[in-house]
Amino acid sequence: MDWKPTVRSAFGPAVTPDDDVIEELAQHAAAAYEAACADGFSPDDAARRVTDQLSAWAADEALRTRRPARAPPVEPPPQGSSKLSGLGGDVRHALHLLRRQWGHALVVVLTLALGVGAASVLVSVAYGVLLKPMPWPDAERLVRVTETRQGSTRPQTFMTNATYLAWSERPSTIEGVAAWSAHSATLTGRGEPERLRAVEASPNLFALLGARPQIGRLFATAGGGAGDTAQVLISDGLWRRRFGARRDAVGRALKLDGAQVTIVGVLPSGFAFPDREVQAYVPFFVPPVGTNGSGGGTLSMFRAIAKLKPGASVEQAAAEATARGRTAPDPELVTIAVFGSKGPVQVSVVSLTDAITGEVRPAILVFLVAVGLLFATATANIASLQLARASGRLRGVRGGQLRRRARPARARRGRRLRGARAARRASRSGARAAVSASPVMSV
Amino acid sequence: MDTPTSLTRELKRGTTELLILAPIEDGPRHGYDIARLIGERSDGGITCHVASLYPTLYRLEDRHLIEGRWVEKAGQRRRRYYRILPAGRKVLASQRSV
Numbered sequence: 001m002d003w004k005p006t007v008r009s010a011f012g013p014a015v016t017p018d019d020d021v022i023e024e025l026a027q028h029a030a031a032a033y034e035a036a037c038a039d040g041f042s043p044d045d046a047a048r049r050v051t052d053q054l055s056a057w058a059a060d061e062a063l064r065t066r067r068p069a070r071a072p073p074v075e076p077p078p079q080g081s082s083k084l085s086g087l088g089g090d091v092r093h094a095l096h097l098l099r100r101q102w103g104h105a106l107v108v109v110l111t112l113a114l115g116v117g118a119a120s121v122l123v124s125v126a127y128g129v130l131l132k133p134m135p136w137p138d139a140e141r142l143v144r145v146t147e148t149r150q151g152s153t154r155p156q157t158f159m160t161n162a163t164y165l166a167w168s169e170r171p172s173t174i175e176g177v178a179a180w181s182a183h184s185a186t187l188t189g190r191g192e193p194e195r196l197r198a199v200e201a202s203p204n205l206f207a208l209l210g211a212r213p214q215i216g217r218l219f220a221t222a223g224g225g226a227g228d229t230a231q232v233l234i235s236d237g238l239w240r241r242r243f244g245a246r247r248d249a250v251g252r253a254l255k256l257d258g259a260q261v262t263i264v265g266v267l268p269s270g271f272a273f274p275d276r277e278v279q280a281y282v283p284f285f286v287p288p289v290g291t292n293g294s295g296g297g298t299l300s301m302f303r304a305i306a307k308l309k310p311g312a313s314v315e316q317a318a319a320e321a322t323a324r325g326r327t328a329p330d331p332e333l334v335t336i337a338v339f340g341s342k343g344p345v346q347v348s349v350v351s352l353t354d355a356i357t358g359e360v361r362p363a364i365l366v367f368l369v370a371v372g373l374l375f376a377t378a379t380a381n382i383a384s385l386q387l388a389r390a391s392g393r394l395r396g397v398r399g400g401q402l403r404r405r406a407r408p409a410r411a412r413r414g415r416r417l418r419g420a421r422a423a424r425r426a427s428r429s430g431a432r433a434a435v436s437a438s439p440v441m442s443v
Numbered sequence: 444m445d446t447p448t449s450l451t452r453e454l455k456r457g458t459t460e461l462l463i464l465a466p467i468e469d470g471p472r473h474g475y476d477i478a479r480l481i482g483e484r485s486d487g488g489i490t491c492h493v494a495s496l497y498p499t500l501y502r503l504e505d506r507h508l509i510e511g512r513w514v515e516k517a518g519q520r521r522r523r524y525y526r527i528l529p530a531g532r533k534v535l536a537s538q539r540s541v
Contacts, residue, residue, distance in 0.1 A: 020513075024474060024523050025497065031475040056494030066501050388517075 003029040003050070010054035015064050025057055104389070108382050115378030122371040126364050129357055135270055137210035138307070143314055144355040145177060145304040145321065149335060150343030159304035160338075162289045163325030163345055171324075173317040177306040178205035179286050182274065189255040191242055197277045198256060200284035200302075206233075208307045209273060216250040216265025219283040232261040233281040236269035256280065274303075289329045299334045305352060314349045321347035459499050464527060464535045467509060471526040474500060500525060508534055 003026040011017050029050045036046035057063050098105045133139060147163050148156040159179070168177055178201065185198040203219035212218070219231055232254060234242075243249035252263050261282060272278070290298040308317055325345035336342050350358075357364075466472055466480040478496050503509045508531035515521040527535070 020523070021497075027473070027520070027522060028475045028478075028497075053494065057497065060494060060498050062498035062501055389515075 001030070001033070002026070003033070006051070007054055007057075010051070010058040011064060012058065015058075017064055018067050021063055021066050025054070025063070029054060104385070107385065111378045111382055115375040118371050119375045122364075122367050126368050129364055130361060134353060135272065139352070141175075141308040141310070142208070142352040143174075143306050143308060143317060143349045144352050145306050145317075146348045146350075147321075147325065148346050148348070149339040149341040150346050151341035152339040152343065154340050156339070157303065158301040159347075160289075160325075160328075161286045161300035161302075162328035162330065163321060163347060164286055164302075164304060165288065166324040166328040167321045167347075169324075171320065173309060173312040173320045174306040175309055176204050176208055177304055178202045178208050179284060179302040179304050180205055180274070181284065181302045182278065185256045185280065186258075187254060187256060187280070188258075189253060189260075196238070196279040198280040198282060199273070199278050201281050202284055202286060205273070205281075205305075208305065209271075211267060211271050211273075213265035214268045215247055216263070218265060229283050229285070230259070230261050231264045231283055232256065233265050233267055234263055235267055235271070235279045238279040239266045256282065289331065299331060299338065301338070306349070314351060318347050318349040321349065459495055460503060461535070461538050463496070463499055463503065464508065464531055467525050467527045468532070468535060471512075471514075471524040473522045473524050477525070503531065506530075 004022055007022050007026045007029060008017070032053065033046050033050045036049050037043060041049065134142070136142065145159050146156050147159045148154070159177075161179075164177060164179060167174075171177070180199050180201040182197060182199045184195060187194045187196055201219075206212075206218045213233065214236065216233075218233065234249075239245060239249055243252070250263055250265060254261055254263065267281070284302070286302070287298075287300055306317065308314070322345055325347055328345070330345075332342050462481050463477055466477050466484070472480065474496060477500075500509070500511070504511050504525070507528055509525045509527050511523050511525045513521045514524045
């Protein structure tokens with residue numbers, strides 16, 4: 001039974017108590033009614049008891065006039081206003097709800113924060129590693145070149161000078177191939193000695209990467225003499241740290257691993273090859289293959305990148321490099337020592353992007369899927385939380401309906417209790433009558 | 444909000460307010476529960492007049508001795524629960540020491 005109409009009518013038509021007061025009094029009335037029925041009162045008697053209470057409430061001035069403090073209602077935007085005019089009111093209403101249900105809001109915010117945070121981190125990593133364009137012009141045409149021998153089971157990440165020099169002469173599938181090799185070096189000569197990462201690079205490396213110095217010049221493409229190797233290109237970071245970004249750094253002398261070199265140029269701040277840790281580049285001129293006619297000789301090995309000509313594929317480049325490599329001089333004994341096989345040359349050409357990200361791509365993709373599922377789970381958790389709250393309200397309404405259906409059962413129980421009480425009263429009065437009639441006992 | 448001195452006079456005259464503060468000292472309760480507890484703890488010796496229960500609750504709320512809040516629990520309609528505030532605890536403690 002809904003007691004709200006009864007409570008309102010008790011106050012009379014002239015008085016309009018606050019809705020919250022009505023609801024609270026109605027709940028008390030309902031609880032009192034159920035308690036009276038449970039105590040054995042008939043529904044009519046229980047209702048009469050509650051109604052008497054309502055009359056007393058209705059007479060109290062405090063209840064008639066009470067207006068609980070509430071936040072003012074959010075008024076809708078006036079007609080004809082712009083679509084955004086109600087936005088402020090909606091935001092205020094949302095903030096009011098958040099303050100009122102701060103515990104629930106906190107759970108939701110933390111859950112969303114976890115999902116959004118994890119997703120943001122993984123997407124940033126995935127973008128930086130897999131999707132972000134390489135910082136060089138026409139980076140999609142840059143390829144990594146590696147060489148092996150048929151029958152070799154050893155993983156190879158290098159190219160030999162034999163194949164390099166053979167392929168460099170009038171290639172048809174590439175614009176050029178460059179050699180490089182990274183190592184650690186000690187820088188001395190100006191300021192504190194410093195251990196840094198340096199790269200030996202063929203002079204055409206920077207042309208392939210489309211890099212230009214911000215001051216000075218690049219290495220000359222021809223050369224190989226002692227004077228030609230006593231040059232260094234330094235990074236922007238080293239230039240700022242050691243020389244205070246002064247332009248007169250070009251032409252100054254340094255010592256790398258004890259060898260005197262002259263700064264010929266400073267690379268731009270965005271340049272990083274093969275990574276941002278490299279601070280200095282010295283020229284490397286690929287030497288010819290040395291053979292002694294008896295199967296011995298020397299081979300130089302280094303890392304190599306090439307730039308495909310427009311329209312050329314990695315397969316075409318690999319086929320050309322393989323064919324050229326098989327025509328190069330071959331110090332067999334050295335080849336066997338290095339590759340574990342004296343089979344014919346086999347060159348592999350792979351996109352530079354794939355070469356850099358190939359090993360981590362599957363892991364990153366798995367993490368991306370995982371974090372996407374995590375985010376979906378977080379969202380589903382919040383939706384479940386909202387549904388649980390909504391269903392709890394619904395059960396409260398249905399519980400009231402069930403309680404109203406259960407009232408006849410309680411009424412039957414009340415009648416049984418009244419019958420038992422009547423029986424007890426009857427037995428007591430019968431006992432008193434028996435005792436009073438007895439000449440021995442009195443009460 | 445009244446000063447403690449005026450509250451002392453009022454509460455000495457109105458023991459109903461003291462009776463209502465005590466049951467909610469241990470935790471929030473709604474109106475019917477408060478009335479029931481007053482009856483139980485006094486073994487039925489004291490019956491809180493329901494007619495004065497809610498006016499007293501509202502009066503205590505206006506004086507910031509208690510705070511009423513609608514609470515929605517699973518399986519129930521929302522109910523208004525009252526909890527004692529620090530000022531209410533002070534008044535209760537001072538009344539017990541009187």
